[in-house]
Amino acid sequence: MRRPSLRAYVPATRGGRTFALISLVNAVGTGLYLAASAVFFVRSVGLTAAEVGVGLGISGVVGFLTTVPIGAAGDRFGAKRTLIALQLWRAGGFAALCLVKGVVGFTLVSCALAAAEAATQPMTQAVASATVESADRTRTMAIIRTVRNAGFSLGALLAAPLLAADSLWTYRAIVLGTAAAFVTSAGMLTRLRIESPDRVQRKVGPLAAVGRFRDWRYGLLAALNGILNLHVTILSVGLPLWALQATETPAGLLPVLVLVNTVLSVVLQVPIAKGAETEGGAARALRLGGVAMVLCCVALAAASGPGSAWAAAAVLAAACVLLTFGEMWQATGGWELSYDFAPEDSKGVYLSVFSLGGTAQRIVGPALITSVVIGAGPAGWIALAVVFALATLLVTPVTRLLHAAAPAAAEPAPVPEGIHQ
Known part of the structure; x- marks a missing residue:
């Protein structure tokens, strides 16, 4: 395998580079949350390990059931518009996590977040693929995955000093930082130019599309x-x-x-x-x-x-x-x-x-x-x-x-x- 140059890690188009930057912002926010989530659930929300497991398990099922209907909505309203809505949805969910107490509230918010997060991956793929020409699609998606891995690590590093402070508000600051990352990425997406038109191609309802x-x-x-x-x-x-x-x-x-x-x-x-x-x-x-x-x-x-x-x-x-x-x-x-x-x-x-x-x-x-x-x-x-x-x-x-x-x-x-x- 020939060693690639540094240029190989940069998308060829302006749209691809913008989307890679959006992915980095998302990944840093996600890395922040993943590094601190377990501590946050116990110290801020007041849950036991068993309650965390139950809430996340239920939310995982909800995410599984809602992914395809939301994907159908992407066909109806456009992948870019749907992805922007999902990013704002996720931001609102993380902000809400700072307000919940107990297993019921945690489970409800987790279910709402799981629905948005499960649908984000296919919508991200659809938008990223529409942002670049087909000949450069595979390389651009690889770069985005590389950027995301780096972003996860950077987010975890940023969370370390906040975790070391060991206070309720620093835990909440981490979660709010994740929400801010998603708001930022939604704003960046509004300015993203894509190669293929972001319009509906088949005007059917989400549930009808799933049934077909x-x-x-x-x-x-x-x-x-x-x-x-x-x-x-x-x-x-x-x-x-x-x-x-x-x-x-x-x-x-x-x-x-x-x-x-x-x-x-x-x-x-x-x-x-x-x-x-x-x-x-x-x-x-x-x-x-x-x-x-x-x-x-x-x-x-x-x-x-x-x-x-x-x-x-x-x-x-x-x-x-x-x-x-x-x-x-x-x-x-x-x-x-x-x-x-x-x-x-x-x-x-x-x-x-x-x-x-x-x-x-x-x-x-x-x-x-x-x-x-x-x-x-x-x-x-x-x-x-x-x-x-x-x-x-x-x-x-x-x-x-x-x-x-x-x-x-x-x-x-x-x-x-x-x-x-």
């Missing part, structure tokens, strides 16, 4: 991508718990593994995304992501074998590197395939359906990894490797089915009398 979705091939691709997206839960939950429970690895190594993941993602996401720009490159990237996850699971199973703490640490480090490559390939392949197979007049619905795979794994993934995989010991990781292998093998036939159906899907739908596009 019948593309089982695209749904199957979304499910396969969701399975491969389990790398998110493995990194945040599976790897650290497995390291502490099944190996002699020093606990101090765990932040280093997270740092390795972040640095590799920032440095290598752009050059890895370049491979998806060739014909068949997106499907190949998704398959490579699956292979990397298979090897990662095998390495995690093997990590419990070495008696030496540092030998186990070396195996875990290898697993972390494999997981990071799996994450980068999966993200690249998923972006490109999800957009390529989404009809022009239903981008919001299709991209929202595709995002459900990731949302589902965030709901099911923690319990699956902790109770089933880790609970079964090394055999659990081998079983998960088999699941990843099956998902990887299915990528090729599913994408072939989508290609075969593409000409029929590309035909414009008949326009009812009296409705003008």
